[in-house]
Amino acid sequence: MMAHDKRALMEPFFSRIAARDALSEAEKQALVAAAVDQRSYAAGNTIAREGDVPLTSMLLVSGLAARVGYVQNGGRQITTFHIAGDFLDLNAFILKRLDHGVLALSACDVLVLPHSALLEITETHPHLSRLLWLSTLLDGAIHRQWLLVHGRMDAREHMAHLFCEMFERSRAAGIATASSFPFPLTQSDLADAMGMSSVHVNRTLQALRAEGLLSWDGMTAEIGDVARLMRFAQFDPAFLHLDQRQR
Amino acid sequence: MMAHDKRALMEPFFSRIAARDALSEAEKQALVAAAVDQRSYAAGNTIAREGDVPLTSMLLVSGLAARVGYVQNGGRQITTFHIAGDFLDLNAFILKRLDHGVLALSACDVLVLPHSALLEITETHPHLSRLLWLSTLLDGAIHRQWLLVHGRMDAREHMAHLFCEMFERSRAAGIATASSFPFPLTQSDLADAMGMSSVHVNRTLQALRAEGLLSWDGMTAEIGDVARLMRFAQFDPAFLHLDQRQR
DNA sequence: CGCCACTTTGAAACAGTTCAACGTCAGTGG
């Protein structure tokens, strides 16, 4: 794989981080050098399994992926979605053992970064290390917001909030238009993320569509009036920490 | 404040980390040196407010605290509990802005570590930095488990799982007995953590008590048969990452 | 064309909420 290829593939990550802090050219090069491989996964495939002890971490370059957990009766819970520019399992660099599975919801391309290379970065690039730390902290902030939404909002608000979140994150990654973003998954996947039945997802979706708050065909989400949807969902983007600061 | 005082207060944190990786004497001293102050909060008091941009992070030394989020209608969601040895807002060292409040559920003592001192650590102690990173990743792992439990378990399993988690974490911090641990909060606080009404918490609690799975008087939780409770809750401690590894 | 995965619909069942009342207990002040 050529360096300038990897560089291009890393742009979504760079822009996601650049929205929060400055990234020097040397830091970018260190990251590009750390990516040794590229892989592709078809929709529905497992990218990593709970319990794995991977020796690499994966940066999602395109597509939609999810972290999942399972309960005994076959129930499945999606704990977060990932889009281009997100690390899928950077936590495993430190935690070693994966406490969740990673699933490709659409076709996905990933860059592979060996933990040995990441270790080298933490030993020699303190600021870049803090930015990698930041990346995992953003996951945590999203988890907390999901907990709030799961626990204290009804189905309609919950769904509206999720669409707001994915819209804002897609905008930060540069893959959204002014009023739409790619969201390629099934209603049943969405149900697994919202902790509801797919039947109720279907009805909730119809309600939001009827209110003119959003539309979605399983591939692309359209938001007519973004401000109105955000008001409805009590959505405050602060938890995404989209502000330039010295980290 | 004397150095040997701070040292003693930091032991719960050291033992929590030592359960996951070795901590050198130099690293311990760097942390002790970073703690410049100690504070106490009475039960019910706010330790930090959502939206704050703190210049320090706080290490809980004793008591029970919680991170909380709010929705417009006055609803409150606790997103995680913290016990002795946990950082309450280490994420703010990198994220800068707090995306959640921190609440003292019982009387709490904390050590205060300025971000400037933490910055110094990340610049000079790569391994210790990774251990601080680890501490925030454990929060994330617990968040994911909560999401799974919120979304895919009923009230009884949910409550049983929470008691298992707090028992295991208390054991790791060295503040549990063989079958009990301190858990000083109200049923209403518990409801805010489980995303339920306090009425239903009360009834669920009675059901678990009637089954002989656990008892709790608002101060201390008692588990008769730990293995049985864990089986009931489908509790697998893997997500707590309680294994010694080189991180 | 027929299959299979996904979406949509209806109706019954249920887990959990809400509201309102009552019980309990520790702390406070007369």
Place this chain on the structure above:
DNA sequence: CCACTGACGTTGAACTGTTTCAAAGTGGCG
């Protein structure tokens, strides 16, 4: 020492959001 207070826990009953089950509709694809 006792009455009062306020916070917390407990109970019952009506209500509602969501699930479950089962069936029918849709659409892409080999």
